[in-house]
Amino acid sequence: MARRLPVALTLAALALTLGACQAAHASTDSAWHPALTQPGNDQPSSAPPVSHAPSRAPSHPAAPSPAQSELPDGPPASAPAAPSAGHGPAGSLTTTGSSAVALTFDDGPDGYSMAVLDLLAEYHIKATFCIIGRQVAAHPDVIRRIVADGHSLCNHTWDHDLMLQKRSAAQITAEMQRTNDAIHAVAPGAPIRYFRAPGGGFSPQIVQIAAGMGMKSLYWQVDPQDWRKPGPQAIINNVIGHTRPGSVVLMHDGGGDRSGTVTALRTILPNFAGRFTLIALP
Numbered sequence: 001m002a003r004r005l006p007v008a009l010t011l012a013a014l015a016l017t018l019g020a021c022q023a024a025h026a027s028t029d030s031a032w033h034p035a036l037t038q039p040g041n042d043q044p045s046s047a048p049p050v051s052h053a054p055s056r057a058p059s060h061p062a063a064p065s066p067a068q069s070e071l072p073d074g075p076p077a078s079a080p081a082a083p084s085a086g087h088g089p090a091g092s093l094t095t096t097g098s099s100a101v102a103l104t105f106d107d108g109p110d111g112y113s114m115a116v117l118d119l120l121a122e123y124h125i126k127a128t129f130c131i132i133g134r135q136v137a138a139h140p141d142v143i144r145r146i147v148a149d150g151h152s153l154c155n156h157t158w159d160h161d162l163m164l165q166k167r168s169a170a171q172i173t174a175e176m177q178r179t180n181d182a183i184h185a186v187a188p189g190a191p192i193r194y195f196r197a198p199g200g201g202f203s204p205q206i207v208q209i210a211a212g213m214g215m216k217s218l219y220w221q222v223d224p225q226d227w228r229k230p231g232p233q234a235i236i237n238n239v240i241g242h243t244r245p246g247s248v249v250l251m252h253d254g255g256g257d258r259s260g261t262v263t264a265l266r267t268i269l270p271n272f273a274g275r276f277t278l279i280a281l282p
């Protein structure tokens, strides 16, 4: 009888430990509890195992608190992170490099550009405009307002040459330089830090030439194909359905009748304003 008592105590302590672990994982496993409660409470030998638990407790809250106090400083520091090599054709960018979303509008300046700018202003949203050089002289007011409103500029070639990949280095350079010159003729000194090849037709050579002129090559992640005029609801569904933190979204303010895009923006912009941080590309 006397020899069995220590064994029973050991088993009881073991059962207590196992029971506590089990309880944490599965509360339905109540079969353990009746067996250990009766001997566990009455025996003083159950004290040593318990003493370990309180000794650890104070060290845990002490460690995380200094780390947590540094967290509020984290997000602002990482926000303006510049995008580098992307996942689009020839390494072009498809995302912003942060959690922010970038709306981009191609093929302007044109007749619908002001309507797009009005809506962006209404919802306090910044965006990026990819400019066709030969259209600038007819719409200098659009270029100046893009700059004045705090949006970013992107070079989209002089005449939207869809065969840009086939051109010589000299021709590609001329397409880019002529467009930047046209923009700077109406908005002197305006930064143009991005280039988008017509149709997204990037090649390593195009990306390299653009980089040599200080422009990052910009592709996209979300493309509602609004230029096909699928109707506002299709544009809304595509853009809202596919955009996630970091997305570069492609839409068009020029190149034809963009009334469907403008109508879609009346739904997309307030929706995004509540869900994302929207940026003009840095």
Ligand SMILES: [Zn+2]
Pocket (backbone or CB within 6 Å): 106, 107, 156, 160, 198, 199
């Ligand atoms: Zn285009």
